Amino acid sequence: RCTAVSADFSRAAISDSLWREVCLRRWCSRQHSVHMRRWMAPGGHPPRAEDLITTYACEKQLHECEAAARPAWKEGPRRCRVASWYDRYIFAERDAQRTAITREELCWDSPCAEDRPKSTGGLCNTATEAGRPHMRRWSVTIQFERSFDVEAFFHEDGTFHDTARFRDEVAPWRFVYGLNGEVSVQIVVERPALAPFRVRRTADDWGWQLVSTGSFANMAIFTSRQLGPDAHDVASRVSPEIVTLYMVWSGCREVGGNDCTGIYGSWSCFGAFQGTMPANSWKGARIVVSPGMLTITMSDNVEVLHR
Numbered sequence: 319r320c321t322a323v324s325a326d327f328s329r330a331a332i333s334d335s336l337w338r339e340v341c342l343r344r345w346c347s348r349q350h351s352v353h354m355r356r357w358m359a360p361g362g363h364p365p366r367a368e369d370l371i372t373t374y375a376c377e378k379q380l381h382e383c384e385a386a387a388r389p390a391w392k393e394g395p396r397r398c399r400v401a402s403w404y405d406r407y408i409f410a411e412r413d414a415q416r417t418a419i420t421r422e423e424l425c426w427d428s429p430c431a432e433d434r435p436k437s438t439g440g441l442c443n444t445a446t447e448a449g450r451p452h453m454r455r456w457s458v459t460i461q462f463e464r465s466f467d468v469e470a471f472f473h474e475d476g477t478f479h480d481t482a483r484f485r486d487e488v489a490p491w492r493f494v495y496g497l498n499g500e501v502s503v504q505i506v507v508e509r510p511a512l513a514p515f516r517v518r519r520t521a522d523d524w525g526w527q528l529v530s531t532g533s534f535a536n537m538a539i540f541t542s543r544q545l546g547p548d549a550h551d552v553a554s555r556v557s558p559e560i561v562t563l564y565m566v567w568s569g570c571r572e573v574g575g576n577d578c579t580g581i582y583g584s585w586s587c588f589g590a591f592q593g594t595m596p597a598n599s600w601k602g603a604r605i606v607v608s609p610g611m612l613t614i615t616m617s618d619n620v621e622v623l624h625r
Contacts, residue, residue, distance in 0.1 A: 334364065337403035344407065349525040349544040350428035351375070351413055352420050357406055358430040367401035370409060375420045379501065383418070386495035414524040417517045418501040421493075423526065423542075425474045426451045433546030452550040456528075456540045457595050464620040465599035467592055469558050470540060478505050481558040481592075503528055515540065549594065558593035563600060581607050 345354055352375050357365075373395045374380040384391060400409050429451040456470040458480065470480040477488040494502040494514040502514035513532025520527060520541065528540035545553065565585040570578040585607065590600030602617035612624040 332404065334403045337407055341403055341407050341410070345410070346432065347523065348414075349523050349542060350430060351410070351416075351524070352422050353406075353413060354410060355422075355428050355430060365400070365402050365406065367399060369397045370400050372396045372398055372412060373416060373499070374418045374501075375413075375416065375423075379418055379420060382493070382495050383499045383501065386497065387499050388497045391499075414519060414521075417519060419503070419517050419526055421474060423454075424472045424503065425454060427454045427550070428544055431544045431546045433548040452545070452547070455543045455545065455550075455553060455595065457543055457598075458538060458540050459598050460538045461599075461618065462537060465616060465618050467595065467597040467599050469593065469595045472503075502531075510534070543595070553594040556593045558595065560593060561597065561600070562591045563587050563603075563605070564589035565605060568604075582609070583607060 342358075345358070348354075350358065353370065371377075371380055371394075374383065380394070384394065398405075398409055398412070400406055453471050453473070456472070458468045458470050460466055460468065466482075468480045468482040470478065472478055472491055473488070476490055476492065478484060478491040479488045490506040492504055492506065494504050496502060500517075502516060504514040505512050510533070512530070512534065515528035515538075516531050518527050518529060519525070523544075525544065526540075526542040529536060530538040565587050568584045568586050570583045583606075585605040587600050587603040587605065590597040590603075599616065599618075604615045606613040606615075610625060614622045614624070616622075
């Protein structure tokens with residue numbers, strides 16, 4: 319409305335410096351795509367005109383998908399001209415729906431991530447901040463006989479490791495390009511054989527999820543994390559074997575009475591961490607502490623007794 323009645327407001331509304339600030343405010347609480355990392359890096363502004371693919375992040379990825387597609391495409395995907403911070407804002411909103419994850423987004427965290435996002439975002443402004451990023455940390459929730467969480471890493475050399483089965487050894491991983499142009503991620507193990515993981519996005523922070531398919535459909539969900547430099551440093555020093563539970567006391571009835579003292583009684587878990595990784599499988603767990611016994615009932619009703 320203001321731009322309709324004021325030439326000054328109209329000029330301000332299309333100002334690139336204004337849209338740069340709008341972009342950085344918007345992106346400070348979002349996980350950074352390969353495009354956003356490039357735009358936020360030193361030398362990433364003023365914008366230079368570029369034609370970006372809407373459904374893929376680079377030409378190499380497009381060519382791999384095009385070669386695998388059946389039937390063959392009659393024409394390639396749409397491209398967008400991005401020549402200003404306003405264009406970057408619009409494109410980033412669209413790109414948040416892209417499910418074709420890149421090697422960089424799978425393996426590396428954003429070098430521009432902050433430990434304490436500011437209300438006004440800032441560019442990476444030093445060589446250190448824009449240098450080699452930390453490895454991306456993936457939070458994995460697995461639901462087999464019982465639910466549990468592990469932390470996982472995809473290495474750029476095509477190997478995978480986690481804090482459970484593949485803690486002391488690695489497994490190969492690879493991209494799989496589908497007949498419909500989709501990009502999946504496969505961890506190559508013999509037993510059990512794993513089908514490619516389907517890629518989807520998290521709407522709230524533009525992050526990534528890898529969801530198991532085939533015989534183990536939806537039993538394993540990988541969720542990407544974006545950490546700042548200090549958070550990465552702490553995560554590297556805190557063992558994932560250290561589990562921290564946040565609980566609220568819910569009464570004495572399950573320990574045989576209405577009067578209990580100290581830590582005895584029933585507790586409900588409303589949050590948990592393994593190392594610094596959120597451990598979602600613990601949410602909703604019930605812990606009963608009685609003399610000589612600890613009973614843990616997970617959210618999937620699996621019960622574990624400790625004497």
